[in-house]
Amino acid sequence: MPPTRTTGGQPPQPPRSPAPAARRSGRRGPRRYTRRDVAVLGVLLGVPILLDVFVIWGPTLASVVLSFTSWDGIGDTTWVGTENYENLFTNYPVFWPAVRHNLLWLAFLGLVATPFGLLLAVLIDRGVRFSRFYQSTFYLPVVLSLAVVGFIAQLVLSRDQGALNAIVGNEQNPTDWLGDPDLNLWMVLLAAAWRHTGYVMILYLAGLKAVDPTLKEAAAIDGAGEAQTFFRVVLPTLRPVNVLVAVITVIEALRAFDVVYAVNKGRNGLELLSVLVTDNIVGEASRIGFGSAIAVVLLLFSLGFVVTFLGREIRGEKNR
Template identity: 80%
Template sequence: MPHATARRPRRRSARRFTRRDSAVLGVLLGLTVLLDLVIVWGPALASVGLSFTSWDGISDIKTVGGDNYEQMVSDYPAFWPAVRHNLLWVGFLGLVATPFGLLLAVVIDRGVRFSRFYQSTIYLPVVLSLAIVGFIAQLVLSRDTGALNAILANHDDPVDWLGDSDLNLWMVLLFAGWRHTGYVMILYLAGLKSVDPSLKEAAAIDGASAPQTFFRVVFPTLRPVNVVVMVITVIEALRAFDIVYVVNKGRNGLELLSVLITDNIIGEASRIGFGSAIAVVLLTVSLGFIVTYLVQETRGEKNR
């Protein structure tokens, strides 16, 4: 009986792109890059150039060098409070709302009862814009008709939660954090679902407790999610605008850099050059946070 010859599996040759495929990919990628340049980086670079000019949008553009930056730092009283408020925004979302979202993700991932209901309820604010969240904040925190004062029964001396400059920023941060927590929870839930269960089992066999398993085994595997969450947190904090503008147009304790940009560029006294200088500061701070973190994460990944 002749020996049966073993069949060798055929090697699948790498699929080569046809000219049509290359043309389609080129058009799609080209349109994406073009839109990104026109909508994002074009205005950003234009702001950098306009920040060294004096222009009201109608008259001729005049070059003023660094006068806008000098005036912004030394003669614009709203600038430093806005910087402080933006940094507080970053700190609150990064150190309070984000860890709380991670905690909720861990609890729901363990399969508690009604986890789908909790997940949907906590995520619900994410589908709302910050402007809508600002309207909700007014309904809850209004001095005369707000739900919170009605619950506290402060009829004789109601607390002005949104009018008091010592309180309103923290009240608005609570509502912004309420929305941000649901977003972070969903991102971490997706990351936790992708963790290999055998890693947890191996840690349990080695005698690791639940907290040790999470911080030493599970959390390091969430590094890609951590990068995404950090970038989103910084961007959300520094571009915050809608909620404070709805509450009191970003004044009386709610000054933010984004509000100052809007007031100077499209306000009554249009100062496009000065507003562009503030926009450049906001862009620099945003890139500084994000690039620094990404560099550290890249170095940590290489050292592993």
């Protein structure tokens, strides 16, 4: 090694290593995607986007346009402006009962089925005996479609051969649970809530499993009871689950169709907006423009509830 020179009494300096320069020269620039990468990304992103556009947004925009026309699906399309909406609000007697039934459906699922599902989740999370059995039993209806739930409701609530009349001893003077317009909606709501409760229970149970146990321990040290700990510590941490459950509840309530159509095709006290859409678009009359107007009203109802709720949640999150 050659001697290191000294200047002005300074200690000798070791020779500079060329490693930094080598590292600088070895830096990689931005990655360049090959044609194969672009093709893969195009397929993975493009196919779902195209399906979403053609299956969801395309028919949605088509329904909005068709709601201002008169069309039977075969002949020419005639532009009628807001005539379909005027007839819907003033000259269609089953429209307002259907709106009332949908709102009642939403209130029942939101105020009865959802809190009951939360209660079941809390009880199972506390580790009661046979919790696995209860969890599987209450979740079982979720794997069934609402059409199957409707058929089960017919077997249980039928007037002549239903199990409920046989259990309560009304065989001599049976109650028409599904034929009486004052009763059938409540019976169908119970059947729909039976399925919705299990779904809500699983969502809240997953959220409760993710709650940090130290939060509960800290609340207990501060002297909080079980109820105070739940409502002031645990429930606020379940805010994302609450948002998800609220959105699902609104969607389930406003798109309800299968169970009432399986019972009596959505008539005689079971009218819903989704049933009116089906009756007008694929029914004998085939009034596609009029049915599209009902579908747009249903869409606005759904968006109104969901956007309002999510807006309040977002503003509340920002204010924290």
